[in-house]
Amino acid sequence: MDRDALDAALDEAFATTAQGLSAWPDPRAGWEPGRAPPQEWYSRVLDPGRYRLLGARWAAWVTVLVDAGLAQPADGSAARWQDLLPVVVTGTDRLVPTAPGALPLVVVHTQIEDVSDAGLVVGVGDPAWTVACIPCCGCDACDDGSEPLLEQLDDTVWGVVSGAFRLVRDGDRRVMTVGASGDGRWSAEGPFAQGEPDRWLADPRGRTLVEGAAWDAL
Incomplete structure (x- = not known):
């Protein structure tokens, strides 16, 4: 399934x-560059329920991938983790691809304030490595609107489904790519010298490597 066809099916399911x-x-659209939000925004979440939109987007992904025959839902309670973050877990979904050598997706639903199904933690593999926490904070000061959050979820899931996802770890340092294969985009955590993340991705020998086949590689 190509990205355009998948996006069309995804939008239909998301509706x-x-x-x-x-x-x-x-909420900061139109502000002058560099303007900081008020200090009180950092300790408040006026509408935590808005983040339930993320769970709806993930549910649309599950619908599309299962309907296409690319994956089957599995028992989320049996999910194993390498590094689950200290979040309040209110539910776990596990999606297992039908293609041999493809990586499963594990998604944890998390509580934000008094909303039990607001945030998501996305894991890849079995046991799963954490690859995204959406939103990363949730406070009003860190809110950039829903568009970048939905885009982050879509890019993460598509990276795994397309087979472009790659994670290279060594202790607390890691480099991850989720974009289209060959587009050169990556994110890194930990201290790195200039050019080192690209070298890790090109030659991961001696480090933990997590990658898999595309979900439609049948």
Whole structure:
């Protein structure tokens, strides 16, 4: 399945799974560059329920991937983790691809304030490595609107489904790519010298490597 066809199916499914929920704009749109949000924004979450839109997007992904025959849902309670973050877990989904050598996806639903199914933690593999925590914070000061959060979820899931995902770890340092294969985009955590992340991705020998086949590689 190519990205355009998948996106069309995803939008159709999302129209159903997101009923009653709404996207929201960046609350700082139009601010002058460099302007910091008020200090009180850092300790408040006025509308934690808005983040339930993320779970609706993930539900649309599950619908599309299962309907396409690319994966089957599995018992989330049996999911194993390498490095699950200290979050309040309120549910776990596990999606196992049908293609040999492809990586499973594990998604944990997390509580934000008093909303039990607001945030998501995305894991890849079995046992799963954490690759995204969406939103990373949730406070009003860190809110950039719903668009970048949905884009982060889509890029993460698509990277795994397309087979472009690659994670190279060594202790607390890691380099990860989730974009289209060959587009050169990566993110890194930990101290790195200039050019070192690219060298890790090109030659991961001696480090932990997590990668898998595309989900439609049948």
